[in-house]
Amino acid sequence: MDFNDTPDEAAYRTKVRGWLEANAPKGAQGRSLGDEDEGDLAASKAWQKKKAEAGYAQITWPREWGGGGGTQIQRVIFSQEEARVGASLGGPFAIGLGMCIPTVMATADEETKKRFIGPAVRGEEIWCQLFSEPSGGSDVAAIRTRAVKDGDEWVINGQKIWTSGAHYADYGIVLVRTDPDAVKHKGLTMFWIDMKSPGVVARPIHQMSGASGFNEVFFTDVRIKDSQRLGKLHDGWNVSIITLMNERASVGGGGGSAGGGSLSVMRLARDVLGAGGEAAAKDPALREKIADWYIQSEGLRFTGMRSLTALSKGQMPGPEASITKLVMANVAQDLASQAVELEDQFGIIQEDGVSPAKAAFQHSLMNSPGMRIAGGTDEILKNIIAERVLGLPGDIRVDKNVPFKDLPVGR
Amino acid sequence: MNFDFSDDQKQLRDEARRFLAKECPPERVRAVLTDATKTHDDALWKAVVAQGWLGAAIPEEFGGLGLGHLELCCIAEELGRALAPIPFASTVYFFAEAILVAGTDAQKQKYLPKIAAGDIVGAFATSERPGPVSAATVSAKVEGGKLTGTKLPVTDGDIAGAAIVLANENGAPALFIVDLTGPGVSRETLATLDPSRNAAKLVFSGATAERLGPAGEGLDLMHRIFDRAAVLLAFEQVGGADRCLEMAKDYALNRFAFGRPIASYQAIKHKLAEIYVKNELARSNSYYGAWALNTDAAELPIAASGARVAACDAYWFAAKESIQTHGGMGFTFETDCHLFYRRSKQLALVAGAPRVWKERLIAHIERSNAA
Numbered sequence: 001m002d003f004n005d006t007p008d009e010a011a012y013r014t015k016v017r018g019w020l021e022a023n024a025p026k027g028a029q030g031r032s033l034g035d036e037d038e039g040d041l042a043a044s045k046a047w048q049k050k051k052a053e054a055g056y057a058q059i060t061w062p063r064e065w066g067g068g069g070g071t072q073i074q075r076v077i078f079s080q081e082e083a084r085v086g087a088s089l090g091g092p093f094a095i096g097l098g099m100c101i102p103t104v105m106a107t108a109d110e111e112t113k114k115r116f117i118g119p120a121v122r123g124e125e126i127w128c129q130l131f132s133e134p135s136g137g138s139d140v141a142a143i144r145t146r147a148v149k150d151g152d153e154w155v156i157n158g159q160k161i162w163t164s165g166a167h168y169a170d171y172g173i174v175l176v177r178t179d180p181d182a183v184k185h186k187g188l189t190m191f192w193i194d195m196k197s198p199g200v201v202a203r204p205i206h207q208m209s210g211a212s213g214f215n216e217v218f219f220t221d222v223r224i225k226d227s228q229r230l231g232k233l234h235d236g237w238n239v240s241i242i243t244l245m246n247e248r249a250s251v252g253g254g255g256g257s258a259g260g261g262s263l264s265v266m267r268l269a270r271d272v273l274g275a276g277g278e279a280a281a282k283d284p285a286l287r288e289k290i291a292d293w294y295i296q297s298e299g300l301r302f303t304g305m306r307s308l309t310a311l312s313k314g315q316m317p318g319p320e321a322s323i324t325k326l327v328m329a330n331v332a333q334d335l336a337s338q339a340v341e342l343e344d345q346f347g348i349i350q351e352d353g354v355s356p357a358k359a360a361f362q363h364s365l366m367n368s369p370g371m372r373i374a375g376g377t378d379e380i381l382k383n384i385i386a387e388r389v390l391g392l393p394g395d396i397r398v399d400k401n402v403p404f405k406d407l408p409v410g411r
Numbered sequence: 412m413n414f415d416f417s418d419d420q421k422q423l424r425d426e427a428r429r430f431l432a433k434e435c436p437p438e439r440v441r442a443v444l445t446d447a448t449k450t451h452d453d454a455l456w457k458a459v460v461a462q463g464w465l466g467a468a469i470p471e472e473f474g475g476l477g478l479g480h481l482e483l484c485c486i487a488e489e490l491g492r493a494l495a496p497i498p499f500a501s502t503v504y505f506f507a508e509a510i511l512v513a514g515t516d517a518q519k520q521k522y523l524p525k526i527a528a529g530d531i532v533g534a535f536a537t538s539e540r541p542g543p544v545s546a547a548t549v550s551a552k553v554e555g556g557k558l559t560g561t562k563l564p565v566t567d568g569d570i571a572g573a574a575i576v577l578a579n580e581n582g583a584p585a586l587f588i589v590d591l592t593g594p595g596v597s598r599e600t601l602a603t604l605d606p607s608r609n610a611a612k613l614v615f616s617g618a619t620a621e622r623l624g625p626a627g628e629g630l631d632l633m634h635r636i637f638d639r640a641a642v643l644l645a646f647e648q649v650g651g652a653d654r655c656l657e658m659a660k661d662y663a664l665n666r667f668a669f670g671r672p673i674a675s676y677q678a679i680k681h682k683l684a685e686i687y688v689k690n691e692l693a694r695s696n697s698y699y700g701a702w703a704l705n706t707d708a709a710e711l712p713i714a715a716s717g718a719r720v721a722a723c724d725a726y727w728f729a730a731k732e733s734i735q736t737h738g739g740m741g742f743t744f745e746t747d748c749h750l751f752y753r754r755s756k757q758l759a760l761v762a763g764a765p766r767v768w769k770e771r772l773i774a775h776i777e778r779s780n781a782a
Contacts, residue, residue: 001413001414001417001481001702002413002706003414003702004412006413263776266776284770287770287773288769288770291720291772292720294773294776295692295720295721295772298696298717299691299692299693299696299721300692300695301695302696303692305412305698306415308412309412309413309414309415310415312413320694320695323691326688327688327692379677379681382681383677383684385684385687386681390656390680390683390684390687391660392660392663392664392674392675392680392683393671393675394675395675396671
């Protein structure tokens with residue numbers, strides 16, 4: 001048991017460091033997904049192109065598709081080193097290369113693959129994923145966006161929501177209902193779509209935090225060709241599972257500093273007085289809370305190292321990584337709430353220039369509710385752990401043998 | 412990156428699991444729990460001695476197997492899962508570790524081979540009254556090599572041949588090795604939360620005491636030994652917590668209510684998912700503790716505190732929610748849930764309560780950040 005690279009990994013790391021030293025953009029700053037401005041996008045695209053030319057864009061993909069023909073652990077090592085030099089600019093391509101293009105690879109004909117894979121790897125074209133709808137978030141198969149056949153074409157009407165990057169994406173994969181008379185999961189079909197098609201409108205969502213990282217996408221009489229279909233007609237649910245499987249297969253770099261945000265609360269507590277008039281950092285109740293956050297954050301960091309160990313040995317990581325987002329989001333919310341209360345009346349203020357830590361705790365307080373929902377709610381993640389990790393039965397389903405059009409709907 | 416146990420270590424763990432499944436089924440734990448005259452399962456103890464496990468981390472020159480602490484962690488996980496009613500922790504995690512950390516060569520020669528051979532049970536005696544042990548709580552004292560005072564509870568104090576005792580000498584606390592079979596020692600069995608693990612009150616009236624480690628550094632040394640024991644105990648706790656989850660899962664899958672298995676209700680599924688999350692957090696923190704213990708890393712105090720806090724939290728949660736999942740059956744004496752519930756508290760207290768470890772964790776982080 002150690003934290004060292006194997007000789008092969010060390011050699012790869014050295015090679016990557018040398019290359020990054022010579023090629024990585026200086027002083028670049030990655031932004032959270034959806035928040036990028038045009039300058040950020042240009043910088044991301046330029047960096048992606050450079051990586052693709054050197055085989056570092058999709059390290060684990062075969063060379064024939066523009067990848068590096070490397071291993072999962074090499075991918076992780078590269079992303080660790082990329083983060084170290086502050087060049088983690090791949091955000092805008094994450095959904096396309098992580099989910100959409102793998103779906104295209106698994107389902108499309110050779111011509112379509114040749115058309116799209118290269119430009120996506122090189123960062124020339126950005127993709128988005130259009131699954132969630134106002135009527136179907138956790139219950140993705142409940143979507144109502146309709147596609148109606150008209151000759152060799154399909155006409156799409158409806159609305160998608162929570163689509164990251166839709167406002168700058170060139171292409172997307174979209175899951176639509178093609179047979180409302182079939183049961184819920186049997187009447188869906190997947191297509192790729194040009195986001196500049198007439199009738200497609202992306203509108204930013206104004207989040208409770210004030211930011212706008214996601215979009216609503218409206219489809220009004222959007223016409224696409226049947227040749228844009230990914231997979232078989234009415235088999236879109238199975239295709240969407242390919243997409244989502246790829247999302248789960250990606251394991252992060254196991255990075256992050258020791259203790260996560262817990263130590264930032266401790267720094268705050270040194271500068272703030274507690275109820276008894278001493279530094280809040282001496283308050284035993286607060287110290288207990290910090291210890292709780294610390295061991296949870298460290299538990300995740302070390303769980304990440306266990307997953308990396310499996311990758312290093314050429315194995316698939318175990319199910320332990322499934323706890324990550326659930327724990328991280330809840331720690332973030334609890335920590336932000338306690339930190340803001342620590343500031344007492346002053347905690348009401350949310351001004352970067354006035355609030356301690358550039359108002360990081362106030363920002364986190366307003367962002368963390370979204371963390372507990374995005375990419376699987378707490379409740380869905382617990383279902384996933386219960387069903388897929390522990391092997392407990394699925395829920396009793398009342399929507400299984402009913403035509404979609406006959407299912408009751410709420411607001 | 413190699414943050415996992417080796418194949419050999421995993422094989423040792425699997426062998427230990429098979430061995431204990433056969434030698435230590437729950438009936439054997441119950442037999443000790445329900446018979447007030449039984450301090451431990453002596454047949455199991457002898458079988459474990461024969462496996463060589465007591466000497467797993469004791470160097471070969473002192474009669475051990477000289478494997479290492481990672482191997483000991485693997486054994487600990489299985490002992491915890493099986494609730495082994497034997498004086499293993501007292502003898503190995505506390506007594507042997509104390510001798511390894513602070514003993515003179517002569518002390519090592521005297522005790523370690525006996526421990527490895529199963530010829531002596533060791534105990535660690537620090538507590539005298541309710542609340543965490545500190546300089547203010549130590550009344551026992553040594554004058555002219557003779558110990559007077561009272562210690563309770565002392566886990567395995569009834570059967571130990573020797574104990575390491577925290578006592579004042581010239582007004583400052585130090586650790587002493589005391590032969591419990593000699594004169595000036597009286598023992599009294601205590602009723603406890605977990606009678607599958609024996610505990611006693613030890614009264615010393617002029618017992619011969621030999622100092623372990625430097626004078627005046629008893630508390631520091633005690634904490635160093637607690638750190639080492641905490642990592643090993645954390646593996647026992649992780650083993651027990653995982654077993655609680657398995658039991659709750661098996662029960663929920665086979666218990667039907669309102670026409671369906673209770674495992675199909677989200678109230679139960681989410682509860683079991685929460686147990687799983689805590690168990691994995693505890694396991695990962697314990698792995699870090701194992702690494703720090705095995706390499707004698709400077710990070711050991713932080714790693715041990717993290718492992719202990721996470722493991723205490725996970726085991727308690729798993730044990731109490733396993734009872735809850737079992738419903739009324741869980742509250743009966745016949746169902747095994749309470750064996751784990753009892754042990755989860757015994758392990759959470761035997762090296763000092765989690766509240767104290769949280770404070771130690773934060774104090775160590777502050778110190779390492781200041782340094």
